[in-house]
Amino acid sequence: MKKIKLTRANKSITLKALAPYYYQQRALGHNTEKTGRLILKINALPADKKATFSTEEIRLMCTTVNQLRNERLAKGQYTDAADDMLLKLF
Numbered sequence: 001m002k003k004i005k006l007t008r009a010n011k012s013i014t015l016k017a018l019a020p021y022y023y024q025q026r027a028l029g030h031n032t033e034k035t036g037r038l039i040l041k042i043n044a045l046p047a048d049k050k051a052t053f054s055t056e057e058i059r060l061m062c063t064t065v066n067q068l069r070n071e072r073l074a075k076g077q078y079t080d081a082a083d084d085m086l087l088k089l090f
Helices: 008-027 033-044 055-074 080-089
Strands: 002-006 049-053
Touching (some): 002 008, 002 055, 002 080, 008 033, 008 055, 008 080, 049 055, 055 080
Antiparallel strands (some): 002 049
16 A cells, blocks of 8 residues: 555546546456546545555556556657656556
């Protein structure tokens, strides 16, 4: 378990990263319960408050935010918000 403070920008970037992963897993017929619960948990958090996340939740956030970051880099887009979120997760 680890406490992470999510700013508005970090909350937004994490939700943007998790949503495509959720829909991809759903389309493949995989279980989306954990991802869905994580999305709801993050969405319900007030900005700039610390929340406790399990190791599995942090791993999922790291993976999806890194995927979003790499997609943006490949398109030549701005990645500072994704980089900031990844630093908070480690």
